[in-house]
Amino acid sequence: MKEKVEAWLTVGIICGILLAFTVVDLIKEDRFFSETENRILASRPKYSKESLLDGTLMEKYEEYITDQFVGRDKWISIKTGTDMLLQKKEINGVYLAKNDYLIEQHLPADFSPELVEKRLALLERLVDRFDAKVMLVPTADNILTDKLPAYTEDFDQKAFLDTVRERIGEEHYVDVYRVLWEHRNEDIYYRTDHHWTTRGACYGYAAWAEAMELEEGAYNTDETAVVTNEFLGTLHSKINMPVKPDTIEYLPMTEDVPKKIVYDMTVKKDSFYEKSYLDTKNKYGFFLDDNHAFVEIKTNCKNGKSLFVIKDSYANCTVPLLAMHYEKVYVIDLRFMNGKLIPFMEGYEKKGDMDVLILYNCVHFLEEFQYYG
Amino acid sequence: MVFSSVLFLFRFLPLFMICYFIAPGRMKNIVLLLGSLIFYAWGEPVYAVLMLFSTVSDYVHGRLIESKRGTRAAKWLLVSSLCINLLLLGFFKYADFLIGTVNAVFGTTFPLFELGLPIGISFYTFQTMSYTIDVYRGEAKVQKNLLDFGVFVTMFPQLIAGPIVKYRHVAERLHNRRADIEKISYGAKRFVTGLAKKVLLANNIGLLWSIIKEAEYARMSVLTAWLGIVAFSLQIYFDFSGYSDMAIGLGAIMGFEFPENFDYPYISASITEFWRRWHISLGSWFREYVYIPLGGNRKGLPRQMINILIVWMLTGIWHGAGWNFLLWGLWFALFLVLEKMFLGKVLAHVPRLFGHIYCLVVVIVGWVLFELESVSAIGGYLQAMFGLNGRGLLDRRGLYLGRENAVLLIIGVISSTPLCFKLLEKLKKSGSGYGMALYHLGEKLVPAALLLLSIAYVVEASYNPFLYFRF
Numbered sequence: 073m074k075e076k077v078e079a080w081l082t083v084g085i086i087c088g089i090l091l092a093f094t095v096v097d098l099i100k101e102d103r104f105f106s107e108t109e110n111r112i113l114a115s116r117p118k119y120s121k122e123s124l125l126d127g128t129l130m131e132k133y134e135e136y137i138t139d140q141f142v143g144r145d146k147w148i149s150i151k152t153g154t155d156m157l158l159q160k161k162e163i164n165g166v167y168l169a170k171n172d173y174l175i176e177q178h179l180p181a182d183f184s185p186e187l188v189e190k191r192l193a194l195l196e197r198l199v200d201r202f203d204a205k206v207m208l209v210p211t212a213d214n215i216l217t218d219k220l221p222a223y224t225e226d227f228d229q230k231a232f233l234d235t236v237r238e239r240i241g242e243e244h245y246v247d248v249y250r251v252l253w254e255h256r257n258e259d260i261y262y263r264t265d266h267h268w269t270t271r272g273a274c275y276g277y278a279a280w281a282e283a284m285e286l287e288e289g290a291y292n293t294d295e296t297a298v299v300t301n302e303f304l305g306t307l308h309s310k311i312n313m314p315v316k317p318d319t320i321e322y323l324p325m326t327e328d329v330p331k332k333i334v335y336d337m338t339v340k341k342d343s344f345y346e347k348s349y350l351d352t353k354n355k356y357g358f359f360l361d362d363n364h365a366f367v368e369i370k371t372n373c374k375n376g377k378s379l380f381v382i383k384d385s386y387a388n389c390t391v392p393l394l395a396m397h398y399e400k401v402y403v404i405d406l407r408f409m410n411g412k413l414i415p416f417m418e419g420y421e422k423k424g425d426m427d428v429l430i431l432y433n434c435v436h437f438l439e440e441f442q443y444y445g
Numbered sequence: 446m447v448f449s450s451v452l453f454l455f456r457f458l459p460l461f462m463i464c465y466f467i468a469p470g471r472m473k474n475i476v477l478l479l480g481s482l483i484f485y486a487w488g489e490p491v492y493a494v495l496m497l498f499s500t501v502s503d504y505v506h507g508r509l510i511e512s513k514r515g516t517r518a519a520k521w522l523l524v525s526s527l528c529i530n531l532l533l534l535g536f537f538k539y540a541d542f543l544i545g546t547v548n549a550v551f552g553t554t555f556p557l558f559e560l561g562l563p564i565g566i567s568f569y570t571f572q573t574m575s576y577t578i579d580v581y582r583g584e585a586k587v588q589k590n591l592l593d594f595g596v597f598v599t600m601f602p603q604l605i606a607g608p609i610v611k612y613r614h615v616a617e618r619l620h621n622r623r624a625d626i627e628k629i630s631y632g633a634k635r636f637v638t639g640l641a642k643k644v645l646l647a648n649n650i651g652l653l654w655s656i657i658k659e660a661e662y663a664r665m666s667v668l669t670a671w672l673g674i675v676a677f678s679l680q681i682y683f684d685f686s687g688y689s690d691m692a693i694g695l696g697a698i699m700g701f702e703f704p705e706n707f708d709y710p711y712i713s714a715s716i717t718e719f720w721r722r723w724h725i726s727l728g729s730w731f732r733e734y735v736y737i738p739l740g741g742n743r744k745g746l747p748r749q750m751i752n753i754l755i756v757w758m759l760t761g762i763w764h765g766a767g768w769n770f771l772l773w774g775l776w777f778a779l780f781l782v783l784e785k786m787f788l789g790k791v792l793a794h795v796p797r798l799f800g801h802i803y804c805l806v807v808v809i810v811g812w813v814l815f816e817l818e819s820v821s822a823i824g825g826y827l828q829a830m831f832g833l834n835g836r837g838l839l840d841r842r843g844l845y846l847g848r849e850n851a852v853l854l855i856i857g858v859i860s861s862t863p864l865c866f867k868l869l870e871k872l873k874k875s876g877s878g879y880g881m882a883l884y885h886l887g888e889k890l891v892p893a894a895l896l897l898l899s900i901a902y903v904v905e906a907s908y909n910p911f912l913y914f915r916f
Contacts, residue, residue, distance in 0.1 A: 078885055079630035085893050086633040087462075093900070094455045130487050138451045138907045151905035154898060158852045181660070223845035 097142040106144070107353050108309055113139040145312065152313045161221035164310040169219040172316045173263045174307035175212045176435075178227045183438050188232065191441050192239055195430065198382070198443075199240045201414065204428035207246040207280055208233060209268060209386050211435050212261040215252050229434045246283045251275045258293075264318045265305020267356055268433075270296055271321065273390040280394070280429070291393060296321035299345075303355045320355055326392040331371040335364045344392040359388035365408035367391075369401040378426045380417055382406060382443075384436040394429070412445025446487040447605075448691050449644045449903055457484065465699065474596050474619070477699070484601040485565070492563035495533070500598045502529050503573040504591055507580045511587035519581060526577040530570045537563055542766035565605040567763060569598055571730055576612035578734055585613040593619040602695035606688035608706035608726035611733075615701060622700030632697030634892050639690025641895040642860070644902045647684035650676050650857050653850050658816070662825035666836050668843035670829035676850070678812050679857040682711065685724070704729075711861045714800025715792050716780040716807055727763070731756050749785070754778050764815070769823065773814040780807055 106113050117123070117132035124130075141147070152163055161168050167175045198204055213220065214229040230249060237245040252260055252268075252275055260272030268276070274291045281290060303318040322345060333341045341361070349357035360367065363385055378400040381387055387403065395401050402420060406413070417428075432441060446453055461480045468476045486493040506526035513519040541557045548555055576597070579585035588594040597619055603610055624632075657665075657673030689706035696703040710723035720728050736756045742749045754775070761774020784792070792800045810827070817823045828834045859865065872884045 076626055078888070079626045082630040082889050082892070083626065083633055085889050086637060086896060089893060089896055090454060091459055094459045097455055125490055127488060127490055134450065134452045135907070137456065138904065141451050141455070141904050144904060147901040147904040150898070150901035154901070158856075160849055162849060221845075222848060223841045225841045225845060 093142060097137075097140075100142050102140050108145050108148075108312055110306075110309060110353070148312050152311050156313070166307050166310045167213070167221055167224065168311070169216065169221065171219060171263075173212070173216060173219050173261075174311065174315065175216060175220060175261075176266050176307055177224070178211065178213055178435050180225065180227045183227050183232075187438055188235070191438055192236065194441060194443065195236070196239060198414075198428070198430065199244050202380075202417075202426070202428040204244060204382075204430055205246055205280065205283055206236065206240055206244055207248055207276065207429060207431045208236060208437050209272075209276060209431075209433040210249050210252060211266070211433050214434075215249075215256050216261060218256075227435075232434060232438075246276075246280050248276045248279045251279045259319075262303070262305050262307075262318045262320075264303065264308040264315055265356060266307055267305070267389070268386060269321065270323060270389050273386075273393060274323070276390055277393040284427075286397065291323055291325070295323060295325060297324050299347075299358060300350050300355055304353070305356060309353075320350075320358060322359070322389070323393065326396070329371050329373055329396050331369055331395065333370075334368045335361055336366055337368075344395075356385070356388070360391055360403070363388070363405055363408065364403075365405055367401075367403035369395055369398075369403070371395055371399060371401070373397070373399055375399055378402070378421050380404065380421070380426055380428045381431055382413075382428070383431040384433060384440065386433045386436070387431040390431060398427075406443050407440055409443070413443040414445050446484050448688070449640060449648075449899070451903060452487075454640075454900070454903070462698070473699075474592050477601075478592060478595050478599060481596070481599040481601040481604065485599065485604060489561075489564055492566075495537075495563055495566075496569060496599060497595075499530065499533060499570065499573055500595050501591075502526065503577055503598070504588070504594045506577050507587050507594075508589070510577065510581050514583075523577055523581045527574060530574050534566060534570045537566055539762075539766045546768075568607050568609055569604065571609050571727075572612070573598055575609075575730065575734065579611070579613050585616055588612075588616070588619070590620070600696075600701075602701075603689075603692040603703060606685065606692070607724070608689050608692060608704050609730050610703055610726070611730070614704060618701050624698060624700035628700065629698050632694045632699075634694070634888070635697060636691050636694030637892040637896045637899070639687040639692075639694060640899045642683040642687030642690060644687075644899040645895070646853075646857055646860060647680045647682075647687055648902065648906075649853055650683070650850070651680040653846060653853075654680055656846065660842070662822070662829045663834055664836055665826075665829040665834070666840035666843045667830065667832045667838045668847065669840060670826060672843060672847055672850070672854075674809055674812055674816075674826070674830065676854070677816055678711070678809050679854070679861060681812065681815075682707070682861055683857070709861065709863050711805065711808070712801070712863070713804045714797050715784055715789065715804055716777060717784050717789065719804055719808060720777070720781070727760070731760055735759060746785075750782050753781050753785075757781065767818055769814050769818050772823075773811055776807075776811050776814055 102115065103113055104115070105111070114132070114136040116136055117129055119129065123132070155163050156168070162177060165177045167173075167177055169175045195206065199206060210229040210233065213224070213226040220226075233249050237247075252272065255272075255275050258271060259269055260275060261268050271293050274293045278290055299320050299322055301317060301319050303320045304315070305318060308315055326344060331342060331344075333344070335341065339361075344360055345358055346361045347358065349355055349362065354362065356362075369391070373396060375398070377398045379394060379398045379402070381391055381394070381401065381403045383391075383403060383405060384407075391401065391403055400421075402417075404413070404417075409416075417426075420426075446457060448454075457480075461476070464476045465473060465480070482493055482497075485496060503526060506522055506529075510519050510522045510526075513522060536558075537560060541559065544555045544557055547553060576585065576588075576594075580587050588597070597610075597612060597615060600610075653676040654673050657669060657676070660669070662670070686707035693703045693705070704726050706724060706726050708722040708725065710719050713719040713722055736752055739752045739755065740748055741752060757774040757778035758771060759774070760777075761770045761772070764770045764773070780788070792803070810830075813823055813826050813830070817826055825834070829836065832838065869884065869887075872880050872887075875881075
């Protein structure tokens with residue numbers, strides 16, 4: 073008799089768990105978009121006879137119910153928590169590093185010599201044509217090495233940058249690696265995001281200014297102001313566990329120069345900074361209104377000089393620091409650009425009349441640097 | 446459909462079980478048949494027809510063999526049934542392999558069929574063959590009810606990954622079974638255990654292997670190579686035995702008693718013992734329907750050796766259409782023959798520890814043959830394992846992966862032995878009120894925790910944060 077009661081209890085618990093989640097899952101509303109994953113979730117597939125027969129309907133349905141499963145974000149946290157209990161130091165390609173740092177992993181195998189060669193060839197063409205400066209920023213895994221877990225082995229960006237330097241020549245190379253390495257004990261990268269901080273960008277600016285032989289205007293990294301203390305960046309999304317939020321800072325003095333900014337030839341603004349992003353998850357969008365294909369900046373600095381920046385999102389917090397030296401700054405994000413790059417640039421300014429800066433982090437550069445014409 | 450999915454756990458299973466338990470008496474088999482067809486057709490709508498054809502073919506052959514019993518016709522009907530089954534299996538599983546081999550050897554360019562392998566075909570053809578053979582031999586009564594026979598062939602719990610259930614073992618239960626609450630409770634716990642083995646252990650340890658498998662073997666240290674293949678050894682065991690546990694558990698919930706398929710194979714001290722503990726239902730199938738009919742060990746040692754060779758070539762090739770599987774089968778045949786000749790006697794006289802080490806090394810090296818398809822990959826990997834590629838004992842990658850997975854691997858190794866099971870039994874038998882209370886509490890909390898964790902891992906498998914931009 074006692075055994076029967078025990079058996080009923082066991083069955084009750086197991087069936088209870090399965091049934092409870094089934095019922096709740098069936099009655100809860102579908103979500104359109106997941107903020108944590110930053111993507112549109114699968115929605116209920118439409119029935120058709122063909123999709124039933126070839127099995128795609130079932131595949132889509134399965135994707136749909138898995139994406140929409142009740143408490144999705146919580147389950148993911150439970151999984152991550154278990155991984156941590158198992159003493160894993162890497163989750164979803166992110167290292168759980170010392171001092172609450174999350175650092176993105178970049179394995180050597182992901183960057184073949186062929187890939188490096190392909191990107192370098194594209195880079196050389198641009199450098200030769202425009203006498204451009206090249207500023208490739210190492211990512212945190214190569215600079216914050218003393219914070220990494222034991223025995224990690226990441227893509228050697230120092231060696232990669234030495235190759236770049238050799239190929240494009242000393243006069244085109246901005247040595248941002250050296251200055252970041254010197255300041256590696258400061259907050260030059262976000263703890264929860266893959267970007268560098270405004271402080272990191274200040275050091276990057278200093279390296280650029282040195283390469284440009286500019287004298288004026290090194291920024292004082294102590295003059296930054298906090299814009300939010302609640303930033304949870306992309307690396308936090310990848311592990312989706314509670315972590316200490318990050319601080320975003322900016323340099324108020326970059327707002328001293330009056331300017332007009334035009335995003336994608338339509339939206340006009342007069343500040344580099346968009347406060348509205350601070351209420352969303354994507355707080356880094358505060359800098360230069362997140363990512364745009366093309367940004368034009370006109371400043372009151374009437375010196376007739378112009379700058380083209382070909383860039384990834386690392387430049388978003390850096391461009392405001394550069395802008396004070398130019399009357400016109402054009403910012404191009406190749407990921408969003410259709411059409412030929414060189415004719416486009418020469419349509420704005422005559423060749424030779426402008427400065428050109430290619431500003432990426434090493435990883436984005438290797439993954440994404442691509443243009444036509 | 447796979448067991449370890451949101452679809453199965455939160456749509457199919459609840460709906461099916463509710464229908465099954467409210468259906469009265471004979472209706473239960475209709476629910477089970479329809480449920481199984483939906484389960485199968487979910488991923489393979491077209492191949493469900495193939496399975497039904499196979500079912501009807503063997504049903505008819507069984508009936509005809511029964512009516513012609515004792516005549517020469519019965520024998521020909523058996524041959525016809527076996528041919529149909531083996532042709533189906535041969536066509537869908539081995540045709541491209543044979544064509545590919547012919548093309549490679551003779552430089553011809555016969556086109557491949559490139560048909561997907563119907564899921565579970567290796568399992569259900571073996572089940573139906575056991576039926577017709579047993580009916581022919583008079584060891585099983587013919588099944589006159591097509592519905593009951595259909596249930597036997599298509600039953601979803603063991604349809605896609607075994608165990609291979611012989612007809613005579615479930616014949617009685619096809620029309621007369623009762624599931625009392627103790628059986629249901631046992632089945633539910635067994636199912637959850639299997640799910641946890643698959644989702645928590647196999648899948649996660651498998652990640653380690655998939656990383657190492659993709660790496661360059663010529664630059665791999667001894668440590669990394671062993672980590673990788675040990676991870677695969679654990680992965681395949683927990684995956685396969687987890688599926689069997691889930692099948693046995695689901696069967697028990699409905700009142701079936703499926704045969705056990707795994708019995709802690711990695712604690713074996715010889716290859717002979719290993720194959721008594723690994724994929725037991727397949728071993729017993731080959732033993733009963735191939736090895737013994739060939740004469741087994743009754744026709745002298747040389748003939749026995751040949752029989753072993755034949756059975757293990759077939760066992761190898763059953764696991765997949767590829768030369769590496771044949772090689773894998775022959776690898777075991779070699780050690781089984783050696784054990785029959787003298788090694789068995791030697792092992793009986795040395796401490797059991799040596800047997801364990803010998804057995805594990807043979808099995809683990811065997812997994813290299815099983816898992817890597819080309820001769821060059823197998824060669825490269827074995828060189829790395831035994832330090833012949835000159836990359837030394839340790840490297841950073843190996844140390845990193847080892848540290849990262851140490852806890853998981855230790856849990857895996859412990860779970861592949863009967864240690865936890867023995868501790869539980871001890872607790873149960875301790876008889877003290879305290880021990881019993883602890884046992885009953887654990888018996889409920891552990892499955893509940895395993896189930897919740899498994900759900901988290903199943904859901905997380907689709908976690909796909911898209912970080913940089915949004916279109």
